[in-house]
Amino acid sequence: MAKKSGKCKNKRKKSLDRLPTSSSSRDVLTANKPRSSQSIGLARRHNSVTSIASQYNQSCGRFTGRITPNESLKQVKEALMVDSYGQSLYDCVLVYLQCPKHKKVALTSVDKGQFLPFGPIYNGESWLTSVATLINHILDLGNKVNESRTFTEPTVVDILRVQVPIYFQFITRVTYYSELSTYACHTGQCCKDNPIVAWFDISSVRLKNNSNEQYLGPEPVIFNELAVPNHAKCREITVLDALVYEVGTGQRTPQGQLLNFCGYTEEDVLRLYGDFILHCYPSEFMTYYTFETYLKRADLKLCNKARQLEAIFRSFNFNQTNGYINFNEFILGLAMIDKLNGYRANDFNEIKESNGQDKSDTKTKSKKVSKSKSVSKSASMVKTKSGNKIHNKGTANFTSQLNEITAGYIFRYFAKSTNVNSSSKHNQLSEEDFNNALTSLSLSEGEILKLKQLGSKNKSPLSEKDFISIVASRLSPNTCSSIYSACTISMLDHFTLKTAYPPINFRQIKKRQDCINAIQAKLSRARELCSNCRSKRYTAASYLVKVSSNGIICDPTSNRQPDVERMSKAKRALSEHYFMPNYVCNQMADMIRKFASKLQMYQLKGNFEALDWVKERNACLGKIEKVCEDARQLFERESRVVKITSPCYVIGDIHGNLRDLLIYEQIIWRQGPYFCTANCLLLGDYVDRGDWSIECILYLLSMKLLAPERLFMLRGNHESRALQREFTFFNECIDKFGSVDGNRIFELFNKTFDYMPVCAIIDEQIFCAHGGIPSCANKLEQIMSIPCPLVDPDCDSEIAMEILWNDPITSQEYSDLIANSEEAKNSAQLLPKGFLSNTKRGTGCYFSEQAIRNFMEGNSVSHVIRAHELIPSGYQYHAGGRCLTVFSCSYYCDGINQAAVAMVHDSKIRVVKVDTGTKEDLNRRVRP
Structure with a gap:
């Protein structure tokens, strides 16, 4: 939440190599020249009587690049896209890729001639994803370079649907236009011939109508010659056009x-x-x-x-x-x-x-008929060889x-x-x-x-x-x-x-349809269970439990059935720890609940001595060290991008608000996270600004150790030493444990934070992080490469720093900032499209709605959930609902804001506003 202090010496480098992509839609080029209506070859356009969507299982035999027919056929078989029409007909994308600096265009050589680079549109893949993959393949970028810095955003210039005879289905060809960026020219990545494409001067691309030219089609010439239009062409070639x-x-x-x-x-x-x-x-x-x-x-x-x-x-x-x-x-x-x-x-x-x-x-x-030239001048009829007149x-x-x-x-x-x-x-x-x-x-x-x-x-x-x-x-x-x-x-x-290609017949169609039905049945069965569920192997639980009338788990009893032995030792040990009262995590959680009850934050019945850090700090030091060390080892084994399945609760900033945290325990994991039917993801900022940061982080680390596959914790921007020294967490450690032990505890917690993941993916569709999406990494694979441990996110990893600090803005705010701020205008030229320097915090970036769309499309995710910002109502939507901010600390810094969490379940992202009581209830608590 806080503004960065600016103490890090290694400020982010803003170099000229981070050039902007084109901001305008490039509806360039029409599909072909208008042909004379007098032409005998002109087919009149009919509305297709069978214009239905293209078949999802079109063949994709011909791939971009110089490949042999055998290699192509092998790729078709591997792709499981069999088409009785052979290897030539499939949904595809074309790209007119131009280098404006050198006035060159990329062409590829295939078995039938030179043509614009093209590639298949795979099942479940968007057109834009297909063309971006194609351009990356052409330029041999892989995932190493941000493609938005190397070429401009591809724009659709032509959509052509061709109806296939016999099938009467349609195949779709989508043509895109893109240019190499100035960045590509500066880095020497432009106009380089490779085994896939060769670059030709635009002026040399012409049809000569002789054996010297080897174009598969005239499209390279058509796109060269036409001026830039203001819209794309959408056309169909139907069977009726052929039968006109x-x-x-x-x-x-x-x-x-x-x-x-x-x-x-x-x-x-x-x-x-x-x-x-x-x-x-x-x-x-x-x-x-x-x-x-x-x-x-x-x-x-x-x-x-x-x-x-x-x-x-x-x-x-x-x-x-x-x-x-x-x-x-x-x-x-x-x-x-x-x-x-x-x-x-x-x-x-x-x-x-x-x-x-x-x-x-x-x-x-x-x-x-006879071809004799001795036909009578005045003849009123012509005789055929058979004598007919x-x-x-x-x-x-x-x-x-x-x-x-x-x-x-x-x-x-x-x-x-x-x-x-x-x-x-x-x-x-x-x-x-x-x-x-x-x-x-x-x-x-x-x-x-x-x-x-x-x-x-x-x-x-x-x-x-x-x-x-x-x-x-x-x-x-x-x-x-x-x-x-x-x-x-x-x-x-x-x-x-004899035709040039074997004609299709209905027997082949039936055989092909049987194959399609078999594949669809197999896919349908596969869709019933996800890969995670298919890999599960069930056994009898190692403990039997009793649930009290108020929903509390009690009286656990060991299960002696032989089937329990089939359970892995690690899972059995986890169960034993969970039901063992003297396990350090259970002890720590109980101590914190008693402490909260003494402060009237938690309703706990019975006579007990509540925790007093000053009196019992020496007895607690060993337990705290044990919890921190075990949690550190657990985080070290996790990925930098944690994969989680729904149902899942997503909780935002806590900031030392122990009262709210224990309310979440009552409504989300009342029986403990081990028995919770939903996963729980916390987005960071567990400490600072609140009075009970130590209690909050100890409680959460204990819950994480008790249910490591149910509760997940991400790092926030306040999980860093510099910010904690500037705000309250460091002083809280000193006040509660003294100078020597306080410094030791402070370092123990931060060593644990150094190993925390930085973001998560729910159901491989929802990106979750504390701050937001980074400008310097457009692929999850780049985020996975963030070093671990990460001692200082602000200086050691630009990607991590932006994930922890970035904020969303609307498209209008993005435009206004560029128009009214020279600093914003300069940063727009240095950063990828949709990002600006974050002037509010002094570090990180703003990301606009366009940046969100680009990130989601590049990583096949549908939504972004983040925290990091105080929202009076506890939540706020951005980018038309595709991005959600949740803030889960009510009455933050004695304010009046409410708290909210997100619930991901049943293909929906639901906001849950949490009633944490009134301001008067909050004021009745005992101050430390």
Whole structure:
């Protein structure tokens, strides 16, 4: 409670290496460029009819970093995340990690190309935790460095949900943006290549649409090129998006008729859609590099030369400035290959008549039409190889649209990429390329000559619009071209026989679901008992007891049953000590109760001589030494972060208030802590300021020794020699035991305090400490490293000092302090975000609501309970109820405050205000 004296010479170091993290939300970057509504590959957005949460058990086979497929598969098996779709589809996070100083971005290499670093979202793990873990892994930080000092707080910039065919479940890809901090640059931790990532100049990250670039997806380029938006994108890609040209009004579009013309059904589209996302995910697009690797995996040869493959990919890409295609562009491109090669399932007039009907009945094996160029100039029909006639009359509007689409593919195949420095945003066709495009068509020589004459009237080079206006009117739905002539089989037939990835089937789904059900059943059984309960082995108790009408344990009787022998010797010894009247802890507790009864603090019946320290100090010295030494050894065996289970009472400052302490005995552990059904945690500050500090600490140490697994004690800021000399505890020892023995007793108590734990975790969710969370340690593992013994917390451990001294403030108080205090503004630049120097106490820090949230998220805890501050009502909530202060010493320093404790039970944290009597009752006590 007190303000620090400032005697410690080793003041906390405030160096420039403690730089602030970014305070603004960085809703940076949109997910992709808006694509033209004219694009044939643009899928209309539908609200998914099956938009449900992503499956919790998605596979996480591909991990960030250069790993072999065998290593990846091993990791999948170890993670117990089996997915029948293979190792590629799972919920994941991406991070666009940038170094603003050197203008570089981190990219990782995986088996399918270079991409933004990505990693799986594990079951029960938050997105932010996943991306923080990913960045730590990328930068090889581990738990050694405070990540908030190395990189800025990751901010969501894009959320993409992709629906998986057959399953009809969704997988989620969350993209974050983060920057390396100035601290990372100062310490030389930025832009260092390692086996996981390599750093590239942002200006060099471009799509070139040739074999020189090896990007898994265009996202690194998309995020580079886009300006900073004011919000993130939330998007979905559903099965309906893939079937946009196969269902409803989509069938009546030229694109839908193209698919029907070539015999593509919904089943074919979904099969290729599954292949597409398996190959491209976690990207949603296909680049030239992944297009090339996909064809190799599918064992499909579209051309003989690399330049021709670049031209084919360019023809698929309707929006010529993108350099990547989506699924609809991909499948329409495959259908156009079949159309221009003369492969089709239906005649054109049959397609028109069946427009909007079920196409599954009309599908037959693809047939190939003649690609002869000697078609009559005035012909009003085109004959197929089977002799069927396809009448154009009455279909002019549809024919025109389909011909325009066909002409666009031919144009893009021959058009050369525009120079990056050109003002033109589209590819253009030179006169030579125009002539080559015409020559590739299955038109008569007269038609070709006429088209060349029309082309010569236009300025060279030709734009796509000019080319379509010249050529489209001369085409028919059955016009062929030699640009895809290397294909010896229709795309539909090839992918019907063989896909790049094994398609999923319902048998696999059932097998997978059976596996999921078995795992869920196992987890359900495991959740019934915690690990602590599963490890317990019960025996008969070593003593039988009797409970009096007023709830007091009496007449203990030794249990002679053989089963008692199964109990460990340590537990049997503990039971014997507890029920042994002459055990030193029982003697000490009884002496203190009698002493309190004499002072009218405690209702104890009977004739007895109350304790008088002055008269009996020599007789008590040995007992005090025994209690302190045994307690010291007990604390030494405990962790610096004690783990406790609920139910649990949490008690704040005591400050020598023996009257309140014995009231807690009556209401919480009336039968003694050994028989208490709940644990009890005390948060420190047992001495100073009150009249009976020696009695309080002796009583608590005795209870701790009697029930070491029920009662837990943490160290407070007043459990230190310097503060006790400044306040009352040292003088109390001298007054009650004299100069020589007083100094000896004072040192005995403080040697015990040196070994006390500094914080506790209840049910692995609630962080408890005397003061609060530290600025210099964001992980519990760092707190575990606090030295033991700790003679002077203020000088020997900065982490311990802050845990004992820090105070919470609201977000508004945090902002006001920075705005109105130069000292606070300077400390905000030196401390992690959410912390300021504690000007009220002269040591430690203030921690804001944001600091609380960051600490809880970083350690997977849900709440903070602390003491340390006088609260008139005995308790106060902070951070919207996520942090609670309890003060358990009523009428502190003759004030008027009330006392309260916290009760943790049944997934609730309940405040219990304790009636300790009136101020008049307090004034009737006998002064020392």
